[in-house]
Amino acid sequence: MKAYEIGPQTGLNSLRLVERDTLMPDQGEVAIKVHAACLNHRDLLTLKGQYGPMKAEDRIPLSDGVGSVVALGENVSGIATGQRVIAPNFVTWLGGKFTPAIFGQDLGISRDGWLAETIILRADAVIAVPDNVSDDVAATLAAAGSTIWHCISAFGGLQKGDLVLTLGTGGISILTLQIAKALGAEVAITSSSNDKLDRCKVMGADYCVNYRDNAEWATALMTETGGRGADIVVDTAGLNSVEQSIAACAPNGRIALIGGLSGEPEKAPQMGGIIGKNLTLKGITAGSRSMLCDVVDLISRENIEPLIDKKFTFDDAPAAFAYLESGDHIGKVMITF
Missing domain, CATH: 3.40.50.720 (NAD(P)-binding Rossmann-like Domain)
Incomplete structure (x- = not known):
C-alpha cells in the first residue's frame, strides 16, 4: 500500500511517499480502507519537529479521517465489512476522565495515522458513520x-x-x-x-x-x-x-x-x-470516543456541513500541507483517496 511518512521532521519537505506491505488486523482490530483525511495545525508542527519530542521517521501522519472496514481481526463483533467508520485520535480514550496514558495511542503522533491507503484501528475505538453523513463531513470530525x-x-x-x-x-x-x-x-x-x-x-x-x-x-x-x-x-x-x-x-x-x-x-x-x-x-487536548459520538449524533441530527476550504488528491498531499501553512484557508483542508 502507499503511505506518507513524516521523515526527519526538518520541515514540510520531510513528508515522503513510501510503499508498504498491506496491513492486516490483529485480534481486536479492524483494517480500514481510507476514503478521505483532513489536516490539523499540529500536523504542520510535527513535520517541523515542533510538536513534542521527535517522532519515529516512519510515522504516518494525520489524526482525522474516514474509511470503510475491509477486514476484521479475531474477536471483533458489532462491526461489519463495508461499514464506514471514524475514530477519535486518542484511540484508547473511550470515555471517562482524561489520563496522560492516552498520549501513547495518538493517531498521527504516537501511532500511525490516516495518510495511507489502509489504517489499522482498535475495533472498540471506531464509530459507525450514519448514512446521512457524507465522507466529506465525517473526515472533518474526529480531532476537531x-x-x-x-x-x-x-x-x-x-x-x-x-x-x-x-x-x-x-x-x-x-x-x-x-x-x-x-x-x-x-x-x-x-x-x-x-x-x-x-x-x-x-x-x-x-x-x-x-x-x-x-x-x-x-x-x-x-x-x-x-x-x-x-x-x-x-x-x-x-x-x-x-x-x-x-x-x-x-x-x-x-x-x-x-x-x-x-x-x-x-x-x-x-x-x-x-x-x-x-x-x-x-x-484541553482533544476529546474521548464518547464525546465524539455526541458530535456525530448532533451532526447527523442537524445536518451540519463542516466547511471544507480545499481538497487535494492523495498524490498531491504535500501541496495540502503547504496550503494549510499559508493560512489562506477557512475551515478544513482535505486529502481525498
Missing part, C-alpha cells in the same frame, strides 16, 4: 469535533443563549461556530480578514472582530456585545492571546485553551483577570 465538544459541552457546560467566542477561522473555529449555533448559542469569531468574517456572518456568526484592524480586539468585542462578554472561549491562539481572552470574558466565564497558533509569549501573561471575573481556564 471531539475537541470542540470537550470545550463547549463537557467543560463549558454550554446553555442555550450563551455567547461562545472562538479565535480565528481555521477548521476548529469554523466547526465551533456551526456546533455552537446548532446548540442554541450565540457566537463571536475573530479573523485578520474581513472577507473571512463576511463568510462567517453568512454562516451565522453574531459578532465578528478583525484583530488586525483592532489590536485590542477584546475591547472591540465588549463594545459590540454591549459589555456582555463571552461565556465560553475556545482559544486556539495560546498564551500570547490569553490576556485578551480573559478581557473578553463575562463574569464566571470558561476559557478552553487548546492551541498555540500565536506562538510563545515574550513575557508571562497577566492572569489577574481570572480572579477578578471568577473565570475558569482549562487546557
Whole structure:
C-alpha cells in the first residue's frame, strides 16, 4: 500500500511517499480502507519537529479521517465489512476522565495515522458513520469535533443563549461556530480578514472582530456585545492571546485553551483577570470516543456541513500541507483517496 511518512521532521519537505506491505488486523482490530483525511495545525508542527519530542521517521501522519472496514481481526463483533467508520485520535480514550496514558495511542503522533491507503484501528475505538453523513463531513470530525465538544459541552457546560467566542477561522473555529449555533448559542469569531468574517456572518456568526484592524480586539468585542462578554472561549491562539481572552470574558466565564497558533509569549501573561471575573481556564487536548459520538449524533441530527476550504488528491498531499501553512484557508483542508 502507499503511505506518507513524516521523515526527519526538518520541515514540510520531510513528508515522503513510501510503499508498504498491506496491513492486516490483529485480534481486536479492524483494517480500514481510507476514503478521505483532513489536516490539523499540529500536523504542520510535527513535520517541523515542533510538536513534542521527535517522532519515529516512519510515522504516518494525520489524526482525522474516514474509511470503510475491509477486514476484521479475531474477536471483533458489532462491526461489519463495508461499514464506514471514524475514530477519535486518542484511540484508547473511550470515555471517562482524561489520563496522560492516552498520549501513547495518538493517531498521527504516537501511532500511525490516516495518510495511507489502509489504517489499522482498535475495533472498540471506531464509530459507525450514519448514512446521512457524507465522507466529506465525517473526515472533518474526529480531532476537531471531539475537541470542540470537550470545550463547549463537557467543560463549558454550554446553555442555550450563551455567547461562545472562538479565535480565528481555521477548521476548529469554523466547526465551533456551526456546533455552537446548532446548540442554541450565540457566537463571536475573530479573523485578520474581513472577507473571512463576511463568510462567517453568512454562516451565522453574531459578532465578528478583525484583530488586525483592532489590536485590542477584546475591547472591540465588549463594545459590540454591549459589555456582555463571552461565556465560553475556545482559544486556539495560546498564551500570547490569553490576556485578551480573559478581557473578553463575562463574569464566571470558561476559557478552553487548546492551541498555540500565536506562538510563545515574550513575557508571562497577566492572569489577574481570572480572579477578578471568577473565570475558569482549562487546557484541553482533544476529546474521548464518547464525546465524539455526541458530535456525530448532533451532526447527523442537524445536518451540519463542516466547511471544507480545499481538497487535494492523495498524490498531491504535500501541496495540502503547504496550503494549510499559508493560512489562506477557512475551515478544513482535505486529502481525498
